[in-house]
Amino acid sequence: MAVRLSRATLGQLGPSVGIPGYRRDELSPGIVHIGVGNFHRAHQAAYLDEMFERGLDRDWAIVGTGVRESDAEMGRDLAAQDFLTTVVTQEAERSQARVTGAMIDFVAPGDSAAVLGKLVDPRTRIVSLTVTEGGYYIDPATQAFDPGHPDILADAADRLAHPKTAFGLIAAGLLRRRAAGLPPFTVMSCDNLPGNGHVTADAVAGLVDLIDPTEARWIRESVAFPNGMVDRITPATSERERRTLRDDFGIEDSRPVFCEDFRQWVLEDHFPAGRPRLEEVGVQFVADVAPFELMKIRILNGGHAAIAYPAGLLDIHFVHEAMQDTQIARFLSALLDDEIIPVVPPVPDTDLADYKRTIERRFANPKIGDTIRRLCLDGSNRQPKFILPTLRDALQSGRSIDGLALVSALWCRYCHGETESGQAIAPNDPNWSRLTTQARQARQMPEAWLAMQDVYGDLGTNQRFRDSFTMALQRLWRSGTRASLDHYLAARGS
Known part of the structure; x- marks a missing residue:
């Protein structure tokens, strides 16, 4: 019979399950983290757990919080098991399997006074966040902070008295610390964004600009926002994973996390308020994160997009099943070799061909259970970050773009709302209704898709891209996904 996870039951778990060897009552908080979803608990929290296990820096435990109702549900479930998570x-x-214990408390979303109390606590020296790529209020076309978003305007109108956004909470915490004569905490984004530190700084200072430009200037000049690259494939948890945990490890955990063994975290070493010694557990501290994050976003995330939409159209459910499809795997390999890797700048101490092989191996991992639907999610936010910058660079350098244009056409075809077998595709983007309307218009007029300036910007008017996209989309509708992939591979001699 499975054991319900809690601090009291740790000793009842089987010998195959790792448990904290450190005393959790000896931990003290140093980090407030906003957004304690699966990725955070498989990544940042897991690194800290390993560091505590080695007897290091136990004054850097995590206090979790969030800004959404789903965060509140997560917090309640974690509190019921003493903030333990099975990874x-x-x-x-x-x-x-290992039970991790780096989180020691959680403050419910909506209780802004309690959250701000934690942010002003002198022991809090880092505030980190994982709010997804779409949570930074970025205009997709300009890739700049959007100060006109209703959520941002609401926090500004309230003058941060009861902030509802992550950036409102961070800004209010920083300003209250300043008023109290306390040094600012470091703000550390753990989201998958190029220049995530700069993006976070723009969001926090941009919000404060609407209230008091002088205070916004202080934030820009005095608060550290280190850039970082994060990587670990971490799918959503379903009943499949909970059942595996019960059957294979004898644990009942409301919020387990399943992930790959591979992990990577590269951080700009800019922590004026201090930081844990994470380099002791494999975190790379560097002067410039940009080469690492560009490599990851273009090769891994761009590669995910490349396999996601053809697999989605062909009713393939899991990512590893897509990699077992010889045609899709060949398309990924050819696209990376011919169009993506050639416009990725050199990365220190990294062979891009080796990195590509590692990515292909990771995608093919049959144990992960990562779904194609997850990879297809939120294309209106992800395409402008993961595909279109590569396409822009390829155009500027005069390189081939036919595969990248095909990825965009496959996304358009997916947003039409049904697979090639006629199965309906459930809404899978915050802008699904609009995307579906545009995709249906584009079946007859491909230029209608590229007219979405908030996604494509001036790329939509580039004649070479327009021509390649048009041919790819027309071929998809005329001949189907497999014929379109075959055409690309044949043209490449692949």
């Missing part, structure tokens, strides 16, 4: 790392040949 199951999976490779094709083995699975390992």
Whole structure:
């Protein structure tokens, strides 16, 4: 019979399950983290757990919070099991489970006074956040902070008295610390964005600009926002994973996390208020994160987009199943070799061909259970970050763009709302209704898709891209996904 996870039951877990060897009552808070979803608990929290296990820096435990109702539900579930999380790392040949204990408290979203109390606590020296790529109020066309978003305007109108956004909470915490004579905490984004530190600084200072430009200037000049690159494939948890945890490890956990064994975290070493010694557990501290994050966003995230939409149209459910499809795997390999990697600048101490092989191996991991639908999610935010910058650079350098244009056409075809077998595709983007309307217009007029300036910007008017996209979309409708992939591979001699 499975054991319900809690601090009291740790000793009842089987010998195959790792548990904290440190005393959690000896931990003290140093980090407030906004957004304690799966990725955070498989990544930042797991690194800290390993550091505590080594007897290091136990004054850097996590206090969690959030800004959404789903965060509140997560907090209640985690509190019921004493903020413990089972992290199951999976490779094709083995699975390992460890109960992690780096989080010691959670403050419910909506209780802004309590959250601000934690932010003003002198022990809080880092505020980190994982709010997804779409949570930064970025205009997709300009890739700049949008100060006119209703959520931002609401926090500004309230003058940060009861902030509802992550950036409102951070701004209010910083300003209250300043008024109290306390040094500012470091703000550390753990989201998958190029220049995530700069993006976060723009959001926090941009919000404060609407209230008091002088205070906004202080934030820009006095607060550290280090850039960072994060990586670990971490799918959503379903009943499939909970059942595996019960059957294979004898644990009942309301919020387990399943992930791959691979992980990477590269951080700009800019923490004026201090930081934990995460380099002892594999975090890379560097002067410039940009080469690493560009490599990851273009090769891994761009590669995900490349396999997601053809697989989605062909009713393939799991990512590893897409990699078992020889045609899709060949398309990914050819696209990376011919169009993506050639416009990725050199990365220190990294062979891009080796990195590509690692990515392909990770995608093919059958244990992860990552879904194609997850990869297809939120294309209106992800395409402008993961595909279109590569396409822009390829155009500027005069390189081939046919594969990248095909990825955009596949996304358009997916947003039409049904697979090639006629199965309906459930809404899978915050802008799904609009995307579906544009995709249906584009079936007869491909230029209608590229007219979305908030997605494509001036790329939509580039004649070379327009021509390649038009041919790809017309071929998809005329001959189907497999014929379109075959045409691209044949043209490349692949």
